[in-house]
Amino acid sequence: MKFDPSSFSQSAIESMRRQVGNSNAIIAVSGGVDSSVAAALASKALGSRIKCVFVDTGLMREGEAEKVKESLSSAGVQVEVIDESKKFLSALKGVSNPEKKRKIIGKLFIRAFEKAAKSFRAKFLVQGTIAPDWIESGSGLRDTIKSHHNVGGLPKKMGMAVVEPLRELYKDEVRQLGAFLGLPESLCQRQPFPGPGLAVRVMGSITPKKVEVVRKACAIVEEEIEAACKAGKMERPWQYFAVLLPVKSVGVLGDARAYGYTIAIRAVESIDGMTAKASAVPFEVIERISERITRQLKEHVNRVVYDATSKPPGTIEWE
Amino acid sequence: MKVAIVDFGSQWTHRIHRTISYLGKESKILPVKAPLKEIMAYDALIFSGGAIRVGLGDVDQTGNARKYLDNFQGPILGVCAGQQFIGLHFGGKAQPSPGPEYGKVELFVDDKDEIFQGLPDRFTVWASHNDEVINTPGFKILAHSKDCSNHAFKSLSRPIWGCLFHPEVEHTEYGSQIYANFLGMAKR
Structure with missing residues (x-):
């Protein structure tokens, strides 16, 4: 039954x-x-x-x-x-x-x-x-x-x-x-949030600053995806968030060299969290998220990537 | 009808329990160490998947499961490591997959035997395996994928089935139907 x-x-x-x-x-x-x-x-x-x-x-x-x-x-x-x-x-x-x-x-x-x-x-x-x-x-x-x-x-x-x-x-x-x-x-209907909180969305060693950065990035992902859902551009995923990676890469901001961290965007479809599929978030939404993150968090982040992994082999959260 | 789910340690053992409950049948998750006598009281048996690699020596960790296979005469279904264990027990070779699969897999049904009854010729299933079982004497292959030749099999002499993919997870299409078909084979 x-x-x-x-x-x-x-x-x-x-x-x-x-x-x-x-x-x-x-x-x-x-x-x-x-x-x-x-x-x-x-x-x-x-x-x-x-x-x-x-x-x-x-x-x-x-x-x-x-x-x-x-x-x-x-x-x-x-x-x-x-x-x-x-x-x-x-x-x-x-x-x-x-x-x-x-x-x-x-x-x-x-x-x-x-x-x-x-x-x-x-x-x-x-x-x-x-x-x-x-x-x-x-x-x-x-x-x-x-x-x-x-x-x-x-x-x-x-x-x-x-x-x-x-x-x-x-x-x-x-x-x-x-x-x-x-x-x-x-x-x-609230999306799941991990018990250990943002600690498992900061890859590598934790600092209060990094927690702050990923908190802002998560808020941007949530705002943009929810706005896109409201506008009928996509269905609300099971879960959607940002992960701060300890990987630094070279960028250029206002003609000046930048060397900052990477944010990964994760959005998945699931029913029970035991299996999951990466959401097909429209590219314009990903672009908009990337734009906002790299502008608002420019001191720390100069690159944004999208995670296309299902569960398995990945898990939903990165840690 | 009562179904015993023998727990080989899968992330999805409890999902098998849920799938069977949703089909209106009673099931219980039992450890591989459960005495044979306890198992014999059930009407059908399911071996879950698990991280153990039965073809690479972990078969020692399967407790009394060999005894279940030798003595339980009702329908038995093995999933993933459970399927590999069944194939290995009856003389097949469990080994690392040349093409391991994680997540989405397109399944091709070769034989619409009882467990695939009423299902399409191909559909999407979810898998998560490092290993697979091949050359299983006395078994007939029922389904394959692009990377794996034995995604489901049945015994030619006893009511025993196995599948390498996981019919109990949400993302596998027709998964619940596969369990319903299997349970349809149990007497009571």
């Missing part, structure tokens, strides 16, 4: 009540679909015994923290925002190994949650983990493709038990569940 959000939510709420009992729980929200849907389920299951925590890692999209507060409070969920951006950025400074980045981030997330849990006397941590997260994190015969911060990135010792109501679902099912639970369409 196809996915049935009504019976799923009923049994998820029941089993969450059983698992958590009379204890308190916190839920980690990121502003994405998965954690928002998990939060909506948890608030139905646990009422005032659940507290939402949003950690600002400094690795979020432009204006993300504000957006999250707004969209969740419009759904009637109260959120505590913890600003940990300095901690995250300093722990990641100079780190280039993608698995190391993910492990550092997973650990810092948990430390922040543990702090929030203490004051609320929470014994449980609810997470919006979905099937691809634990699949890609690997175990036993299954290779680790990426340690998702909410699974393979979790430290072994943790002061809370984890509750994961969406573990068996894929993104398309989570979207249906969100719509069933009454979350706004714009939230349910």
